[in-house]
Amino acid sequence: MSDIHKAIEAVWKIESTRLIAGIARVTRDLGIAEELAQDALIAALEQWPEDGIPEKPAAWLMTAAKRRAIDGLRRGRMLEQKHGEIERELEFRQRRLGEAMDQALDQVIDDDILRLIFTACHPVLTVEGRIALTLRVACGLTTVEIARSFLVPEKTLGQRIVRAKKTLSEAHVPFETPRGDELRKRLESVLSVVYLIFNEGYTATSGGEWMRAALCVDALRLGRMLAELLPEESEVHGLLALMELQASRTAARRGPTGEAVLLPEQDRSLWDYAQIERGMAALHQAQRLGGGAHSYALQAAIAACHARAHTAAETDWERIVVLYDALLQVSPSPIVALNRAVAVGMAHGPAAGLQALDALAAEPALTNYHLLPSVRGDLLLKLGRYAEAREELQRALAMTDNVRERDLLSKKLKQAMFID
Amino acid sequence: MRFMMMVIPKGYEMASPDALPTTEAVAKMMEYNKSLQKAGVLLALDGLFPPSTGARISYADSKATVTDGPFAETKEVIGGYWILQVRSREEAIEWAKRAPMSNNEIIEVRQIHDMADFPEDVRKASQGFEALPNAAARKA
Numbered sequence: 087m088s089d090i091h092k093a094i095e096a097v098w099k100i101e102s103t104r105l106i107a108g109i110a111r112v113t114r115d116l117g118i119a120e121e122l123a124q125d126a127l128i129a130a131l132e133q134w135p136e137d138g139i140p141e142k143p144a145a146w147l148m149t150a151a152k153r154r155a156i157d158g159l160r161r162g163r164m165l166e167q168k169h170g171e172i173e174r175e176l177e178f179r180q181r182r183l184g185e186a187m188d189q190a191l192d193q194v195i196d197d198d199i200l201r202l203i204f205t206a207c208h209p210v211l212t213v214e215g216r217i218a219l220t221l222r223v224a225c226g227l228t229t230v231e232i233a234r235s236f237l238v239p240e241k242t243l244g245q246r247i248v249r250a251k252k253t254l255s256e257a258h259v260p261f262e263t264p265r266g267d268e269l270r271k272r273l274e275s276v277l278s279v280v281y282l283i284f285n286e287g288y289t290a291t292s293g294g295e296w297m298r299a300a301l302c303v304d305a306l307r308l309g310r311m312l313a314e315l316l317p318e319e320s321e322v323h324g325l326l327a328l329m330e331l332q333a334s335r336t337a338a339r340r341g342p343t344g345e346a347v348l349l350p351e352q353d354r355s356l357w358d359y360a361q362i363e364r365g366m367a368a369l370h371q372a373q374r375l376g377g378g379a380h381s382y383a384l385q386a387a388i389a390a391c392h393a394r395a396h397t398a399a400e401t402d403w404e405r406i407v408v409l410y411d412a413l414l415q416v417s418p419s420p421i422v423a424l425n426r427a428v429a430v431g432m433a434h435g436p437a438a439g440l441q442a443l444d445a446l447a448a449e450p451a452l453t454n455y456h457l458l459p460s461v462r463g464d465l466l467l468k469l470g471r472y473a474e475a476r477e478e479l480q481r482a483l484a485m486t487d488n489v490r491e492r493d494l495l496s497k498k499l500k501q502a503m504f505i506d
Numbered sequence: 507m508r509f510m511m512m513v514i515p516k517g518y519e520m521a522s523p524d525a526l527p528t529t530e531a532v533a534k535m536m537e538y539n540k541s542l543q544k545a546g547v548l549l550a551l552d553g554l555f556p557p558s559t560g561a562r563i564s565y566a567d568s569k570a571t572v573t574d575g576p577f578a579e580t581k582e583v584i585g586g587y588w589i590l591q592v593r594s595r596e597e598a599i600e601w602a603k604r605a606p607m608s609n610n611e612i613i614e615v616r617q618i619h620d621m622a623d624f625p626e627d628v629r630k631a632s633q634g635f636e637a638l639p640n641a642a643a644r645k646a
Contacts, residue, residue: 307545360549
């Protein structure tokens, strides 16, 4: 990509959210607004390489979008019967639309950005549609970038966005921010979309997956935006804390050959301590607002226990067990229970851990989940029950195709052979 | 990617110790800072006292020599900085272009090293460094 195209992309990343929000303020339709903004981007890609980037790029883009909007209005009207009255009315409407769009950019307020995000994350859309549309309108990612990040063909991703916009328009979803109880409910959808984006990036495994890993940064950015826009909502700060604390370990999570390095073995000097402090501050804010017992804040508090520990041995596992107990209350899930069993094993010894784990054995959701035998094997290993440990580790190996996971399990299995 | 945007204000190299920006300049800067914050890209920012209140420590022949400010020979000094997290160098530059600076002032944009940028042996050499900042994080 040439330098000017990179620069245009950067301008887009900075200006597109306000631009789309400004247009939608006039059109009251996110789909149309997004298309007009895209048209403006195409115009910029044609003209800026020749003329250079204008001094006020946002205003330039808005003018280009306005031109397209007025053209669209004309085309739509011309299909109808030609008539003097209509002609005059059309002129009037064009003028009004033009004026409204001229002012739109200056009038964009926080609420417009919120409307944009809430509409993109509307429950009427599929989860995939919400993710794609949010990255497109709130993070300024191009279709190519989103497609590469999610490892899907560009065409598929393009269709996903078209479908999402169509669904919004067919369902007559109003361009607005919900209030009161409705806000809480809809906020859950927004936050889960942000966390899904973050996790998609967090699972990227190699340097070659740079584009995927960058999703973490976009999710953090969304989290910080939301914390500014909804400063009184504790769960927003809870999620931001969780993401900052998890992302602070990024550099330590992979070894020199890209292999996974688990928390106890991580080189803690590679953690980003400035980021940990930001996470701690966000967690504190969530707790101050009375949201300490909510799901994201509790998960963040668990991550904070790890962040506070100077060495793996210093981890306050007893506190982590208490936090997992609370988490099980607000969002019960077999995976949370499994993690709790691991924590119990660390806090109260492998026998107690095994007991907690075996209480989950009948859990149907965990039947084919390799971490169940993997954790069991680990605990048996610590109890010196090597034959049983080997059996569990072998069972775990048979359940996963993930190369990194298999490496880890094979290493443990060798360890079990060696000791016996 | 993290970038530091360093402000190099004209004349700051000779500014008096109690030099303060005008209310108008502060208001404009606050508006800009807010836009960075609302876009979710701002990680940190600070303003620095003028060099006349500072000191330079220079090293020669394994000896450290202290010189109090201002530093007559210096043409450009840093007045403050922002740290941004963005997707690209170009994005950092575009943000810098939007800062409310006066004529002839300069912003220098530089990428911040991530530990992951260093080879394994350098990373090894930095082990144990977490002690200090971690102590700060613990208090939170």
